[in-house]
Amino acid sequence: MKQKSNTLTKAEFDVMSTLWDINHSATVHDILEHFAEPKPAYTTVATYMKLLLEKGYVDYFKVKGEGKTKIYQAKVTRAEYTRQAMAGVKKDFFGGSLRSLLNFFVKEENLSDEEIADLLSTINNEQASVSIEEEKTL
Structure with a gap:
């Protein structure tokens, strides 16, 4: 699989932040419920979840008998991401x-x-x- 940037875009961060706020595993529908109006399309959130999965920020599991529904969980805490992002800012903008x-x-x-x-x-x-x-x- 192609290595992607590990930095979150604004939209990815918004989705990830919503998952962190939910504070437990969630489906795309669960995440979508927490967005303010106008809500993004289901497919948009599903695409961001796929990107977050590829970047290693989330994982998912399926429940037997629930069909194709993926239940996502954060693999990285908000604090861990903040620490990583701030280390990058310190390095990139302030020479460390x-x-x-x-x-x-x-x-x-x-x-x-x-x-x-x-x-x-x-x-x-x-x-x-x-x-x-x-x-x-x-």
Whole structure:
């Protein structure tokens, strides 16, 4: 099978996001029910599910006695995809530099002093957690 890009298009992400929101296995009909009006065509969602299957984001199973109906389940969590996507952004746009990525968002988002303080608190808390875990392994 031809290797495809592992990045989700906007439409693929919308379908995948819907499956994540459902939070369990689902048929194309189930996924379609969660879309706002105007809903995409059944065949459109089915095509995106096929693409997501090819990209390795979903798998499916069939229930005996249910005919050809495929029941899809996510193989990748939203958090895993977000981590992968952000790693790609950091690499592709910021040369792999977390500092450059953070500087960009601090400047571009015009963060308030409170938001910056909250970010610093999060960083400090994470550093403290890492230090505690390192001490446990010694």
